[in-house]
Every structure is written in C-alpha cells, then in structure tokens.
Amino acid sequence: MSAGTYPEISFEARMGSVEFRIDEDRAHITVDDTKCRDCSTRGCITACPANLFVPTADGGILFNYEQCFECGTCYLVCNREGAITWTYPEGGHGVVFHRT
Amino acid sequence: MxxxxxxxxxxxxxxxxxxxxxxxxxxxxxxxxxxxxxxxxxxxxxxxxxxxxxxxxxxxxxxxxxxRWVTRRATMIMTGHQALTVDFRTESWGRPPYNGATxxxxxxxxxxxxxxxxxxxxxxxxxxxxxxxxxxxxxxxxxxxxxxxxxxxxxxxxxxxxxxxxxxxxxxxxHTDPANFTVGVKETIALPREVIDERFGVRGDHGVDYEIVGCTGDVPGGGFLYTNTDTLSVGLVLSLPALAAGGTRPEELLRRMKEHPAIAPLVEGGEVKEYSAHVIPEAGYDMMxxxxxxxxxxxxxxxxxxxxxxxxxxxxxxxxxxxxxxxxxxxxxxxxxxxxxxxxxxxxxxxxxxxxxxxxxxLRDAPHLVMSDLAQRQLPGLACGVAERMFRVDNPEPKPGLRRILRQELKRNGVKVRDVVSHSLRALRTFG
CATH class of the missing domain: 3.50.50.60 (FAD/NAD(P)-binding domain)
Incomplete structure (x- = not known):
C-alpha cells in the first residue's frame, strides 16, 4: 500500500473509539456565546481536539460538553473573560481512557 | 481534629x-x-x-x-518527503534494571x-x-x-x-499563559504482535520509541510513535497559541504525519482503538x-x-x-x-x-529552543537537504564536497549562519 491510501477514519468514528460516561444532569463546561460574538480569534474552534466548538450562522458558538476530553485547551486559549466556564465533571463521569 | x-x-x-x-x-x-x-x-x-x-x-x-521495554530509541527529523533518523539500540535496556518502558x-x-x-x-x-x-x-x-x-x-x-x-x-x-502549554493528541492503533515485531525489528517484550521533529506543519510541536505489545501509539504535541491562531486542526495534522512515507509503512492497516487528548505543561521551570x-x-x-x-x-x-x-x-x-x-x-x-x-x-531554555522556527522548520530542511545531497550520486558531476553542500542548503532553507551559531551556543549552554 502506498502512502496516501491509508484508510483514515471519520471524526465521528475517531470520537466513537473513546468511552465517555456522560453526566446527563450537568454540563461541566458552559459557553456564554454572547461574549464570543466580537471575538475575532475564536481559537477554541480550531484548537479543541474533540471539535466541540462550532460556529453558528448568526455569529455565535454552539458547544456540546458530552464528548469532552477535559483537557483544558479551550479555556487556556480563550481570550474573552467569562466566555467559558470550565469545571471538571462530577466524580466518575466524563472521559474514561483505557489504552493511553 | x-x-x-x-x-x-x-x-x-x-x-x-x-x-x-x-x-x-x-x-x-x-x-x-x-x-x-x-x-x-x-x-x-x-x-x-x-x-x-x-x-x-x-x-x-x-x-x-x-x-514493552524500550530498547530502540530513535529521533526522526522530517520534511514533507524526507526523513533523517538517528536510531540507537541497546540490549542492555531490555534486561534488569531496564531503562524505560511503554x-x-x-x-x-x-x-x-x-x-x-x-x-x-x-x-x-x-x-x-x-x-x-x-x-x-x-x-x-x-x-x-x-x-x-x-x-x-x-x-x-x-x-x-x-x-x-x-x-x-x-x-x-x-498567571496562566497559553504559550506555556501544548496539547497532545494520540491514536492507539491495533496491529498483531508479530506485525509490530517485524515492522520495528524487535522481538519478545522489546519495543521502540520514536520522537519526531518537522511533522507538525504550520503548528510548532513534535510527534511520537511507540510500540505497545499489540498496539502502536502515534501522536502529536502541538503549540496551543498556534493552534488557536487558526492552525490546522490536530487530527488533520496527525493524519498527515501518518501519511508520511517514513511513517505510513509502520502504521498502515491498523485499527484505531482509542483516540485521546491531554494538555501538557510545556514550559518547564519558567512556568512553575x-x-x-x-x-x-x-x-x-x-x-x-x-x-x-x-x-x-x-x-x-x-x-x-x-x-x-x-x-x-x-x-x-x-x-x-x-x-x-x-x-x-x-x-x-x-x-x-x-x-x-x-x-x-x-534545561529551562530547552522548550524555547525546541519550539523555535529554526528547530521546527529550518533545521529539519537543512539536515534532510544535506543528507540527500551527501548520499545522492550526481555522476558524471564530481562529488561537491560538504562545505559546498552546506552553503547551498543553508541558502535554500533560508537559514542564517548567525542564527545557527547563536542557537548552537544556547543549546550548548542548555544541553552541555
């Protein structure tokens, strides 16, 4: 097999390889996207390894906490005070690695 | 109480x-x-x-x-189509008291x-x-x-x-400066144990760890590839500010590294068992x-x-x-x-x-040296360029001599000699 023909998995399949014990009651990260509207960098969109930040047509940002690696990238790169409220999930919830 | x-x-x-x-x-x-x-x-x-x-x-x-016990430790310097590897192995790391393990x-x-x-x-x-x-x-x-x-x-x-x-x-x-951090992403890829042994030239519970420079495109960072018993772990470490400034997304950079001609034959055919990500405190002493x-x-x-x-x-x-x-x-x-x-x-x-x-x-200066444009882009181009010219036979032209090759490759890669000298001095102070 030559280089370039490596069968790449879809992003959904990639994230599907990870176990997440989702807390249905509480989002451990919340995004106040009124603070994002005048943000020109929006570093969270390219940097989040789980691709959880999605720009919306009206200039906001849609965020889903469910497949979060809890890595901290988003709040570290965010330059809008108060846009991202970041905590760990409740004990026992969230990402569970097995072969890392 | x-x-x-x-x-x-x-x-x-x-x-x-x-x-x-x-x-x-x-x-x-x-x-x-x-x-x-x-x-x-x-x-x-x-x-x-x-x-x-x-x-x-x-x-x-x-x-x-x-x-696996790491008995082969390799550092690979790559450009888009070239790779220069320093590959060290010793059997003494494969028996007690050992050195490193995956x-x-x-x-x-x-x-x-x-x-x-x-x-x-x-x-x-x-x-x-x-x-x-x-x-x-x-x-x-x-x-x-x-x-x-x-x-x-x-x-x-x-x-x-x-x-x-x-x-x-x-x-x-x-303070928390994003420039002090990198994010690591990694795939754990399943392959039969014998296939891993064969591809990496190891036996039994011996294994390999590659560290890779020049594999992260427009985002400063590095790559790694190492063997587990019946999986490989392949990943990247990426600068947060560069990612946030609109750099290529992590999984796309990883895909590109896995397609590199030096990496593809090692990882191909394997099934991704787990994807993972974690932030790394990159800046060491200066961010403590x-x-x-x-x-x-x-x-x-x-x-x-x-x-x-x-x-x-x-x-x-x-x-x-x-x-x-x-x-x-x-x-x-x-x-x-x-x-x-x-x-x-x-x-x-x-x-x-x-x-x-x-x-x-x-080693407080090492993270800055490693993430510099010189180490990330110019030196890989220079090292691979020099190696390619050294080992290429241009008959009927006579061999050009190392000095001429160096001069031409420095120019071609936009490397200034004074930058190399000043970086080398810093590196000597840091690693010496």
Whole structure:
C-alpha cells in the first residue's frame, strides 16, 4: 500500500473509539456565546481536539460538553473573560481512557 | 481534629507516590481520584523511566504492568518527503534494571496507586475535589462533590494535574499563559504482535520509541510513535497559541504525519482503538508555580514538572519523584507538628537536590529552543537537504564536497549562519 491510501477514519468514528460516561444532569463546561460574538480569534474552534466548538450562522458558538476530553485547551486559549466556564465533571463521569 | 492527617488529590503517579510515602510513614491519608479508577483521565507521550521506582518499589520491573521495554530509541527529523533518523539500540535496556518502558496509563497508574493502598492509604475514586477549605490563608482540607463531601486534613497535596485548579485557587500560579502549554493528541492503533515485531525489528517484550521533529506543519510541536505489545501509539504535541491562531486542526495534522512515507509503512492497516487528548505543561521551570503554602504542597503536572526538552521527553518519572518528595516532606512536617509553609519547606529543598528541579533548571531554555522556527522548520530542511545531497550520486558531476553542500542548503532553507551559531551556543549552554 502506498502512502496516501491509508484508510483514515471519520471524526465521528475517531470520537466513537473513546468511552465517555456522560453526566446527563450537568454540563461541566458552559459557553456564554454572547461574549464570543466580537471575538475575532475564536481559537477554541480550531484548537479543541474533540471539535466541540462550532460556529453558528448568526455569529455565535454552539458547544456540546458530552464528548469532552477535559483537557483544558479551550479555556487556556480563550481570550474573552467569562466566555467559558470550565469545571471538571462530577466524580466518575466524563472521559474514561483505557489504552493511553 | 481534622478527618485525616493528609489528603492527596489525584491518584496519578505523583499522587500515588505521595500517598505511598505518607502511608509508609504511618500517616492516615485519603487519595482522591475523580475518575472511576486511577489513570482513567491520564494520557501521555509514551515512556515511563523507572529508575525513580528503584527505591520506592524495589523489584518494580517484575510486577509493573509494562507493554514493552524500550530498547530502540530513535529521533526522526522530517520534511514533507524526507526523513533523517538517528536510531540507537541497546540490549542492555531490555534486561534488569531496564531503562524505560511503554505502558498504558490506566494500567500503570492503577498499579502504582495499588502500592499506596497496600501501604494503608485509602483510595476514594469517582470523587472530584471542587475546591479548597481554608482557615484564613491556611489550607485545611478540600471540598468534594460527594454529599457532605468536605474533608479536613493537616496537609493537602495537590496532584490534580496540569489544570490544577487547587494550586490556582491557592494563588500559587501567578498567571496562566497559553504559550506555556501544548496539547497532545494520540491514536492507539491495533496491529498483531508479530506485525509490530517485524515492522520495528524487535522481538519478545522489546519495543521502540520514536520522537519526531518537522511533522507538525504550520503548528510548532513534535510527534511520537511507540510500540505497545499489540498496539502502536502515534501522536502529536502541538503549540496551543498556534493552534488557536487558526492552525490546522490536530487530527488533520496527525493524519498527515501518518501519511508520511517514513511513517505510513509502520502504521498502515491498523485499527484505531482509542483516540485521546491531554494538555501538557510545556514550559518547564519558567512556568512553575510556588510549590507550597500553609497546609498545601503541589506536585507532578500540577506543578508543571513535565520535561519537554526535545531529545528528552519525560513526565511520569518527574511526577513520581516530586510526589514521593512531597509525601516525605509532608510526613516529616506532620511529625514535627508544623505543616505551615515554613514547616513544609523541606519539599523544595528535597527537589532542589534531586533531578526534579536540577534537570528543570538546567534545561529551562530547552522548550524555547525546541519550539523555535529554526528547530521546527529550518533545521529539519537543512539536515534532510544535506543528507540527500551527501548520499545522492550526481555522476558524471564530481562529488561537491560538504562545505559546498552546506552553503547551498543553508541558502535554500533560508537559514542564517548567525542564527545557527547563536542557537548552537544556547543549546550548548542548555544541553552541555
């Protein structure tokens, strides 16, 4: 097999390889996207390894906490005070690695 | 009376080592872990260097859950279509006392935490420490997300990882600059054991660790590839500011590295079993927080004790070394009945006289050197260019001679000699 023909998995399949014990009651990260509207960098969109930040047509940002690696990238790169409220999930919830 | 002598937050290698030392000193200790088991939140770039375990867990190599012993250590410098590899192997790293091992962190961390519980520490999993309990400025315990979850102790050891909200809450981090961090992404790829043995030229429980420069496109960083028993781990470490400034997304950069002609034959045909990501405290000594305050110590990634120095990429050993030192310092302070900042000062002096702070201080400039444009882009182009010209036969033209090749390749790669000289001097001061 030559280089370039490596069968790449879809992003959904990639994230599907990870176990997440989702807390249905509480989002451990919340995004106040009124603070994002005048943000020109929006570093969270390219940097989040789980691709959880999605720009919306009206200039906001849609965020889903469910497949979060809890890595901290988003709040570290965010330059809008108060846009991202970041905590760990409740004990026992969230990402569970097995072969890392 | 506090509930317990000591609370250790985080059952990774730092926390497990701290709890182990405290329990061995006869202290009552809670070891809190927010995941369902130790290691379940942890991910790394691949090698556990075990020398620090020799005194902590004698004979560790007979029982630690190791994937493979690293007997081949390679550094690969690549451009889009070239690769130059320095490939060292020694059989002596494949027998006791060994040097480094690949391991799955959920296995390894759970094993080390088991040593702490064997010694008498109480492991409490699925419990997040949500904040500090304080009496004035003094840390007197932690708040957890359990019902009635306040726990008090004479000393708290924060081993709560790179994001350490406890160290931040205690005011030990002056600021959090994204430039001090990288994010690591990794695929664990299944391949039959014999295929791995064949592709990497190893046998039995011997394995390989590659570190790769020049593989991260428009984002400064590096790559790694290492062998487990019947999987490969392949990943990238990427600068946060560059990613955030609109750099190519991590999984796309990883896809490109896996397509590189030097990497594709090693990884192809394997099934991705697990994808993972974790932030790394990249800047070393210059980003370290204050290591203690009244009633609290900080160890491991929480104290930025992760060594990202190009040819040396180490973290678990620094976590174990700092955690064990914190545990011993806390036990001594408890014995003397003084867990104030002054009473805990033995922690820093223990670290100063060990590899933990000595290596970090010596290599404080290394992260900047490694992330520089020269190291990231120009030198890989130069090194690969020189190698290609050296080994290319241009008959009937006579061989050009190394000086001419160097001059031409310096020019072609836009490398200024004075930059190379000044970087070399810095590198000599740092690594020499």
């Amino acid at each position: 506090p509930d317990v002598d000591a609370i250790v937050v985080g059952a990774g290698p730092a926390g497990a080592a701290a709890a182990l030392e405290l329990a061995r000193a006869g202290r009552s200790v809670y070891l809190l872990e927010r995941g369902p088991f130790p290691g379940s939140k942890n991910m790394y770039g691949g090698v556990v260097y075990g020398r620090i375990l020799d005194t902590l867990v004698p004979g560790w190599w007979d029982e630690a859950p190791v994937q 391991a799955y962190r959920p296995d390894f961390d759970a094993w080390l935490a088991g040593k702490a519980t064997d010694a008498g520490a109480v492991l409490v999993t699925s419990t997040t420490a949500t904040g500090l309990l304080r009496d004035g400025d003094r840390v007197v315990g932690v708040r957890t997300d359990r019902p009635d979850g306040d726990l008090t102790a004479d000393v708290v050891i924060a081993c709560d990882g790179v994001n350490s909200f406890l160290a931040k809450e205690a005011g030990l981090y002056p 927080p204050e290591l203690s305050c009244d009633g609290m110590l900080v160890a491991g990634d929480a104290a930025a004790m992760c060594l990202a120095a190009g040819i040396w990429l180490e973290g678990v050993n620094f976590a174990i070394g700092s955690g064990a030192a914190a545990g011993r310092a806390a036990a001594r302070a408890l014995q003397r009945g003084d867990t104030s900042n002054e009473g805990l000062a033995g922690y820093r002096s223990r670290l100063e006289s060990s590899f933990v702070l000595a290596d970090h201080r010596k």
